[in-house]
Structures are given as structure tokens and as C-alpha cells.
Amino acid sequence: MLQGMDWRLHPSDDDLLAALERGGPMNVERAVAVMERHSLEGLVLGDPLNVYHLLGHWPQIARTRPGQPPGTFALLARARPEAPALVTSRFLHHYSWADGRDRADVGVWLFNDLGDSGDEAIAPVPDGPVLPTGSSAPLTAAEYHRAQASAALAGVERMARDAGGAIVAAMRGLDLWQGRIGFDSPVVAEVAARHQHPGAMVPADNILREIRLIKSPLEQALMARAARANVDALNAVGHAIRAGATHHELQNLYRQECAVRGNTSVFLNVDRVSSDLSRVKVADGQTLMLDGVSSFLGYHGDFARTVFVGEPSRAARRAAEASAFAWSAVREQLRPGLRFSEIVALGSEAVRKAGYEAVIGFGPHSVGLAHTDEPGEVHGGFWRKPDFVLEPGMIISVDCPTLDTGIGGSAHCEDLVLITETGAEPIHPLYEPVIVV
Known part of the structure; x- marks a missing residue:
């Protein structure tokens, strides 16, 4: 089993393939x-x-x-x-x-x-x-x-x-x-x-x-590679959006942008719509979230940003600010020993104290060989998410979408971070929370 690989050195695809030839990614x-x-x-x-x-x-x-x-x-x-x-x-x-x-x-x-x-x-x-x-x-x-x-x-x-x-x-x-x-x-x-x-x-x-839940160094490298390509693919879609584009067209474009970068598209949520059949058109002046997941050699990237198509409404602009602020406030607090429930409480309190009226939904989850890759507690034969404690080696996302409707659109901000011994470190480059077209 190969365990020694530093994702921060950005190993090439050949390096990652060679590593998998010598051993499985399991920790x-x-x-x-x-x-x-x-x-x-x-x-x-x-x-x-x-x-x-x-x-x-x-x-x-x-x-x-x-x-x-x-x-x-x-x-x-x-x-x-x-x-x-x-x-x-x-x-x-x-x-x-x-x-x-x-x-x-x-x-x-x-x-x-x-x-x-x-x-x-x-x-x-x-x-x-x-x-x-x-x-x-x-x-x-x-x-x-x-x-x-x-x-x-x-x-x-x-x-x-x-x-x-x-x-x-x-x-x-x-x-x-x-x-x-x-x-x-x-x-x-x-x-x-x-x-x-x-x-x-x-x-x-x-x-x-x-x-x-706890990733080996090889898994961390595979995750970072998947995440970087996923970020670039979603950003390309965001900058290509124009009024009149349908959700279906944007989802097709995301599939193409992922494939060009060696990733396989899993889904693109456009303005809170995940259906591949949606032919709703983007409107001028609309604010919309893009939330994209794609994979590389089985490991997943997960990234979300807000897009302003023209001039946003005041409520939508404030919602986008709230979403970005919420994720930033939470990201600074992530550390080993913190529970998922505490992440939600910290984010909600930060948004309230900052004076934002937007309703933000906080959704921490592990990402890896699945988009939501964590054990569940059995409840009547079903699984539901336990109140996990963060540990070094976890790679997590904290979804921070706006839940309000009737504000001129939707907003979201999300990155993947590795939990370290002392805090959290993004595994892909961070970009501005809003794409303006």
C-alpha cells in the first residue's frame, strides 16, 4: 500500500497512476x-x-x-x-x-x-x-x-x-x-x-x-487533483453564462468542461435546480448559484459559487454576501475536535451577528469516493448523519447556500478543505465568491 505522497506538490496524472499501480489508496x-x-x-x-x-x-x-x-x-x-x-x-x-x-x-x-x-x-x-x-x-x-x-x-x-x-x-x-x-x-x-x-x-x-473518513496521502493527492479540475470546470461554466441559456445547456457545458480536464461530471446544480430535464432560461439581472461535483479516478471534487448575470437585485446581492461571509467565518473556525453541530451553530451565529437577514443552510459533509462519503447511524433501517467530530485527515465541505426564495435568485459558496492538526487547509485554489458576467 502506497501511503507517501504530498498533494501540495501537485503530482502529475502519471504520478497518480503509477501510485495506484503500486498500491490501493486506502488508509x-x-x-x-x-x-x-x-x-x-x-x-x-x-x-x-x-x-x-x-x-x-x-x-x-x-x-x-x-x-x-x-x-x-x-x-x-x-x-x-x-x-x-x-x-x-x-x-x-x-x-x-x-x-x-x-x-x-x-x-x-x-x-x-x-x-x-x-x-x-x-x-x-x-x-x-x-x-x-x-x-x-x-x-x-x-x-x-x-x-x-x-x-x-x-x-x-x-x-x-x-x-x-x-x-x-x-x-x-x-x-x-x-x-x-x-x-x-x-x-x-x-x-x-x-x-x-x-x-x-x-x-x-x-x-x-x-x-x-480519514484519507491517506494518496487519497489526499487524488482529491486535490479532482478538486482543482472541478473548480476550473465550474468557473468556465460560470463565466460562459449569458441571459437566455437554459439549465440543460449549462449542465451539458459542465460535462464538456469536466471531460476536457480529465474529470467525469456527476451533477451540476443550477439555481437550486438539479434536473437534467430543466429548460428554464437564465434571465438578465438574475443571481444564481452553481454547485458542481465531478470525479477523477473515483475521487470527487465539490465546489460552488454565485453568478451575477447583469445587475443583481439588492436582496440577491446581500444574500451572495451572506453566503460568502458564512463560509469564510466557518472556515476560519474548523479544527480537530469540532462537531458538525458546532459548525452549524458557529456559522448561524456569525451570520446573525453580522446583521445579514438571508437564511443560510449549513451542511457539513465528508467527500471522497462519494459526494457524501461518511458512515451513518441506523434509524429504522435507514441511515442518517451522526454528529461527527472533525479529525486530522478528513476532507470536508460545508455547504452554505441561501434558502430564501423571492429575492431575485440564489447564492452559494463552497470549497473542499483538509482538516489538519491545527485547523483546515483548502485543497484547491480559492477564488472570488461571485462570478460577474
Whole structure:
């Protein structure tokens, strides 16, 4: 696992890709501490997001089959976090995992077929080509790398008949066949039950989000890269706005601006409207908020600003000032030990004392592999946000939108900050709170 990378040095995309080839972005030290807190011996993960978080490998086939049970799995043992494991088909190991990486630290268990027949027999990995090999031309660089990765496993006792047998073998190999094991997919629990796993199987979705709260240095670098591109994309949209532009057109422009910068658009909220179907037109003299989220290699940027299209109404101008003031006042107070509820109270009190009449909604949330990336407390089967305490290594946003209507538009101000040992540090450049066109 690669942990040493300083986001402030602005590593290149090549540096970030190389880092992911050598290790997953997960904060492993944090993972061990969280597993210990929940008395877990290890994790068996099938959700592609969690496989990527642990191993830096996003199972490609899973992207084309949403909703289907996983076929690639990642395992982590609390006692040996430096040696994670991968379970995947022999074909996908050759065709997908081998591309661009050479990971001696990852134990690999292979299978031929999806399913679980109950067969736990393990055989040597076959010696020979996984795909048909011709002789008319030399292997390409990608083909050669795949062949080398497959050859390195030939003869190793890591080949199961099917996925269930491979999961069981990997759990035994990592000494995870006893005790409490966290899982994220029902298929993992079904395999464990079918093979009479003697320990407890614990749903770990919330536990995994707890791990993700504190970012590793690599995660911080990925977040900073995503955030910078997202800021530039939203600013480009803001400066391009003119009266007559529809919400749908602006959302399309945001997608294009994100793509040019290597990000993938998630959503753009225009004047408090998130629907992709909105064809409402921007009016001259309107004040409107832009709130954009996009991702880079799975990690998200989140940024919001206010746009004046022509001369704003007095109420809208004051609302934009209040939103910017609110975020500035809160940002100066962020520090370890502060609760989310205290952030809301501090911001509300600052706005009141400054004499603003605008109603500002304060919404602190963690950002990472999801736009709102934090564990919840279970309430009637649903999750709701607990009153988190800020810790060093968190990356958070505090939404500060105006909630008033009938003032000539809307306003918002939002940046991403890293919680440090003594305060908070923006992970992207700060810009003026209002874009004037």
C-alpha cells in the first residue's frame, strides 16, 4: 500500500497512476484501527468501489453489469495488512488485473467459473496461455506484460473450480476462516454460510465508510487533483453564462468542461435546480448559484459559487454576501475536535451577528469516493448523519447556500478543505465568491 505522497506538490496524472499501480489508496493504518474497534479479523469485499479502495483496481466488467453480484473480490486481514489478497477469474487476472501493474504484495486466488458448487479443492494454476497465441507476430507490450503476470502464477496452488471455492481458499490463506469478518456483498455471506464458516459475518458498509473518513496521502493527492479540475470546470461554466441559456445547456457545458480536464461530471446544480430535464432560461439581472461535483479516478471534487448575470437585485446581492461571509467565518473556525453541530451553530451565529437577514443552510459533509462519503447511524433501517467530530485527515465541505426564495435568485459558496492538526487547509485554489458576467 502506497501511503507517501504530498498533494501540495501537485503530482502529475502519471504520478497518480503509477501510485495506484503500486498500491490501493486506502488508509491502511486507519483500516486496521477501525477493524480493531469493531472486533473484525478482516474484510472480504466484492463491491467494485471497495475493491478499488483496497487494491487500486476497479473491476472493469462490473461497470457494464450494474446490479449483478460481483465476480472480483479483495481481502484484508487485520493481522497482516501489508499483504492483501485478490480473488478473480483466471481470464480477468490475465486480461484486466495484469494490465499496468506488478504487485508481489498481493496474494492471488483464481477460479474458472462464477458460482459456488461447494467444491473447496485447490489445484495448481495451469501453465500455458490463457488466450490463444498465434506465431505470426511478436507479442505487443500489453500482451507480453499479461503473459508474464500469468506465468508468474503457473504451478502455484491457487486455482479453484469456481468463485466460491476461491473465496474460501483465500480466506483460509489469510487466516480469516475464524472470528468476525466484515463483508459488503450478500454473495460473500452466502459463500461463507454454504461452506460452514465458523465465525460471524458482519455487514461492513458503514464500517468501510468509517475507514474512508480519514484519507491517506494518496487519497489526499487524488482529491486535490479532482478538486482543482472541478473548480476550473465550474468557473468556465460560470463565466460562459449569458441571459437566455437554459439549465440543460449549462449542465451539458459542465460535462464538456469536466471531460476536457480529465474529470467525469456527476451533477451540476443550477439555481437550486438539479434536473437534467430543466429548460428554464437564465434571465438578465438574475443571481444564481452553481454547485458542481465531478470525479477523477473515483475521487470527487465539490465546489460552488454565485453568478451575477447583469445587475443583481439588492436582496440577491446581500444574500451572495451572506453566503460568502458564512463560509469564510466557518472556515476560519474548523479544527480537530469540532462537531458538525458546532459548525452549524458557529456559522448561524456569525451570520446573525453580522446583521445579514438571508437564511443560510449549513451542511457539513465528508467527500471522497462519494459526494457524501461518511458512515451513518441506523434509524429504522435507514441511515442518517451522526454528529461527527472533525479529525486530522478528513476532507470536508460545508455547504452554505441561501434558502430564501423571492429575492431575485440564489447564492452559494463552497470549497473542499483538509482538516489538519491545527485547523483546515483548502485543497484547491480559492477564488472570488461571485462570478460577474
